[in-house]
Amino acid sequence: MKKSLIYLFSLLCMLTLVTSCSDDEKGGTDDAWKEISKDYTSDKLSIGTVSTSGTISVNAASADKATIILNNVVAGESSVSVDATLTKTDAGYAFEGESTATTCNVKVSGTIENGKLTAAISRTLTSALAxxxxxxxxxxxxxxxxxxxxxxxxxxxxxxxxxxxxxxxxxxxxxxxxxxxxxxxxxxxxxxxxxxxxxxxxxxxxxxxxxxxxxxxxxxxxxxxxxxxxxxxxxxxxxxxxxxxxxxxxxxxxxxxxxxxxxxxxxxxxxxxxxxxxxxxxxxxxxxxxxxxxxxxxxxxxxxxxxxxxxxxxxxxxxxxxxxxxxxxxxxxx
Structure with a gap:
């Protein structure tokens, strides 16, 4: 009986270890989110059909939160800071957030995968001229x-x-x-x-x-x-x-x-x-x-x-x- 309990306990430990390793491989508990915090420019940045000389900076605080800073990317705005949520994908992270800027409300969403940031940016202008x-x-x-x-x-x-x-x-x-x-x-x-x-x-x-x-x-x-x-x-x-x-x-x-x-x-x-x-x-x-x-x-x-x-x-x-x-x-x- 004691040997059976020992075998059962050993089996449970092995299953726990395997499950833990599996989770790490899937990125559920790793620190991959830390690697996306950087400035994205040039060929590492895409904002749709037009090019940009601007920069999008990502400051990830955790695996599910980041600050996205749009520098000279939004028309009429030199810099827009967006609090965004992060979601793990197979190849990296997806992000989404919105912010109120000087001339408009900004929504941004996209992905950071394989070292490249792809973003969709929309504006709702707040001017009374609209x-x-x-x-x-x-x-x-x-x-x-x-x-x-x-x-x-x-x-x-x-x-x-x-x-x-x-x-x-x-x-x-x-x-x-x-x-x-x-x-x-x-x-x-x-x-x-x-x-x-x-x-x-x-x-x-x-x-x-x-x-x-x-x-x-x-x-x-x-x-x-x-x-x-x-x-x-x-x-x-x-x-x-x-x-x-x-x-x-x-x-x-x-x-x-x-x-x-x-x-x-x-x-x-x-x-x-x-x-x-x-x-x-x-x-x-x-x-x-x-x-x-x-x-x-x-x-x-x-x-x-x-x-x-x-x-x-x-x-x-x-x-x-x-x-x-x-x-x-x-x-x-x-």
């Missing part, structure tokens, strides 16, 4: 409706400023109203954007980019807003593609276009100033970008053989050179 903006039309003389434009000039010449500030916005508003009866800007909370317009007398709206392209290019175009600046952003990958298509005018090259833009992480952006007042949203360009844009546009329009146009161009050139401050844009309502 939604549909319609160009505002206001009454003018003789029952005329004109588009509401915004213009402000400070050249240091009181007479010139009075003329420009009194005439520029109504003239532009009339020109727009003669051509289009509506303009709509759609700023999706997930980061997509598009605009549409309906020409006077047309039966349908023209949408840009066309609906059939929106899904294809949504990874390359986005927007965000912070500190009263609306940034329209294009991913660097898109401009690389554009440079190979040879579709720019003869005297305009890609470097000239890039000179108009601001670099923010993986994106080139156009910063648009925003003012909100009395239920209306004014979106406009300031002097810095207007002067740059004028230098690009001037060669394109300078050879037009029309005295009236040439006199207007000469005045614009003078204003751009003298102006201390310029604001020019359009007024929208939701």
């Amino acid at each position: 939604g549909t903006l319609n160009l505002n039309y206001v009454p003018y003389v003789n029952d005329m409706q004109i588009a509401q434009a915004h213009a402000y000039f400070d050249t240091g010449d009181a007479q010139m400023d009075a003329m420009l500030n009194g005439m520029a916005a109504p003239v532009v508003g009339q020109l727009i109203a003669k051509e289009v009866e509506s303009v709509t800007v759609n700023l999706g909370e997930e980061g997509t954007f598009s605009f549409s317009f309906k020409k006077v007398g047309a039966s349908e709206e023209t949408v840009m980019p066309p609906a059939k392209l929106q899904e294809m290019i949504k990874s390359y175009l986005t927007w965000y807003e912070k500190e009263n600046v609306l940034y329209l952003a294009v991913h660097k990958d898109a401009l690389t593609i554009l440079s190979g298509l040879n579709i720019l005018p003869e005297n305009i090259d890609l470097e000239t276009i890039l000179g108009l833009l601001t670099v923010e992480g993986d994106y080139y952006t156009i910063p648009l100033q925003v003012k909100e007042e009395d239920g209306l949203t004014t979106i406009y360009l300031n002097k810095d970008i207007l002067v740059k844009a004028w230098e690009v546009a001037k060669p394109l329009v300078g050879n037009i053989q029309d005295e009236t146009i040439q006199s207007i161009l000469a005045m614009v050139d003078q204003v751009m050179a003298k102006a201390k401050e310029i604001e020019f844009g359009l007024v929208f309502k939701k």
